[in-house]
Amino acid sequence: MKKHMSTIAILFAVIFLLAACGSQQSGNQSKGDNAGSNYELIRPGTLTLVSTGGYKPFNYMENGEMVGYDIAVGKEIAKILGLELKLEKAEFQGHIIGIQEGRYDIAIASHTITQERKKQVNFSQPYYYSGPMIFSRPDTGIKSAEDLKGKKVAFDRSTVYREYAKMYTDKFDFYDDDLRALQAVADGHGDAGITDEIMGKTSIENGLKLIAGDRLDTTEQAIVIKKGNDKLLEAINDALAQLKSSGKLKELSLEWLGIDITQPE
Template structure:
């Protein structure tokens, strides 16, 4: 009888130790954060990102897919996170709302960090720097921001340039993309356009008859992330840090932009 009790006691000890061992292993796996479940993504294993597809050379359509600097950065981030990148084309004016409402995991769409947008979403560290510029036709007498007073200034709908133009005029036609605004300007419509320096330079290189007249400041462009997704934000920032340190971000900038826009420039008044 005593022998039976002893054997029973040993069996209970073994079972208890096995259970503890299983619990420790399970706990360790959970705390390691392996797998994309830690990010609370729309679809497990996929990083669904939004871009406009209408902002060359940052995002534009080619062969039925979006390509450009923004797209390349999004795909590089996804690779760093061990996720499959899934692109979603959307109107620029609705992208931040889409991120906030959970239609996209993130947006890599050349969004300038602003106080207004920070009320809706969080932003990563900047992945490039640029700045707003006044563009006109060569025969225009507009030289400075003050010359915009009372003029017709076209901007991209939903961009930070809307509020900027409102400082000088109430006549602000809003269009779906900066490229459309510049094309319209080149054809004789509007008095000026305020848009990103890189976009304007690219348009000039592509043959549009427009000129740069004045730079209005320096802006920081970053990845938009839903509020409350702290781990996703943390790992995106780590991915961007690694891409910068390795030189990969600069490489992508040179490939798509033809210049290094990953470093903060000095503000110019030219």
Template sequence: MKKLNISLFIPLIMIILTACGSNEDAKKNGDSKDSSSSGAKKEYHLIEDGKLTFAASGEFKPFSYMEGNKMVGYDIAVGEAIAEKLGLEPNPQKAAFSGIVTGVVEGRYDIAVASHTITEERLKQVNFTTPYYYSGPVIYTRPDSNIHSADDLKGKEVSVARGTSYLEIAQQYTKNIPQVDSDVVALQSLASGHHDAVITDDITGQNAIDSGLKIENRGYLGVSEQGIAVNKENKALLNAVNQALQEMLDSGELAKLAEKWNGVDITKKPEKNE
């Protein structure tokens, strides 16, 4: 009887030991994964642990604008999607456009998802991801204006949003360039009888027209690439955001977000200038 009990007891001990070993291995593997993920996030040098703090102007419909107390739009949706892919909580921050790049440089924001055109001047301050959309600077005037092309801008009063790349474009035609707080403000002023023209993004201008502003598109001035700004010292975060964007582009998620907020897919580079 004793022999029978021992013969049954030994296999039982072996099963228990095997199970314990498996649990320990699984725990170690789990800890290894958590440690690896945590380590990767630490390499990002985030302003706040577990959060991706990104800036946008909140005054650039349909890319970023306010609905009550919440900031929404294409830029915000892209920032939130990137945060999710990085396993972080999205933390959007509203800021004056003219100071956003400086905020990234000084460490107030991890990144800027704020429709920044990639320019040589800005590249001296921050790194940019691959473009997450493409746009075109456009001349907008009132319907009764005698401005019909870029040549007609010479010497005219052309308003642009402060801190945008449109200032450099306007300077090619005139020295009379009032700068205002946002593109929307510039277009509203134009429709109210101020300024001779405004240079801004084609989608923003069309959105203003759709909302009832009496202004017209009088021609494109080229095609621009919009990128996400990242601090030059944060290469790990730059690489991670680029990877997230590529995944969104490959899966079609980025195009769907563009169509949802802008009505068209703006994620593919035009074959030629319009």
């Protein structure tokens, strides 16, 4: 009888251990799901983010590392999703096609939400609000949209801000990024540039010989995600909601930009 009871006790112990191991494996699997198996990623467990590295203070290179507000937001999102973050650097005009072709999971590079872009990719909820502003040399007298009549305006070649100048002029110069466009204006090539308010003002603070004119609109900037990757879109929107409710997104904005641009005006 004692031998029989001992055998039963051993069987119960084995069953208990197996159940515990199964529970642990289930927990590990659940953690794996949270680390990206529920949505399409180029590399399992890794969030591949593309940015330009040339749009200070949002994304730029410092000591060989890409940093800025956009990058800081991406790092926090990857942390919430339980994913490793891999940063890729590419010209702005290649981001949307790169997302469509599956070279990157997301793009965080101050992309303005537009109806035309929404036909090509999905956008997250906005993670900041800004707007296009006119920048010119002090001697031009250009401050308002009306002042752009007949003038030559410089742009990043992929910007949507050209639409704000088209009704006043048809003279444009295009450059690989906004900083090059503004630098060209400062050097006397063209009469004015239109770019994001904060980016332009930061360039002036860093020594660019330009003045800020009128802001032309308020725009929403968001994270770019491939169409059809709905679970990743939902996860990123949830992460942004957490960053907003916790105050972390505002903290990042103040840290990198000196102002809070996480809420619409």
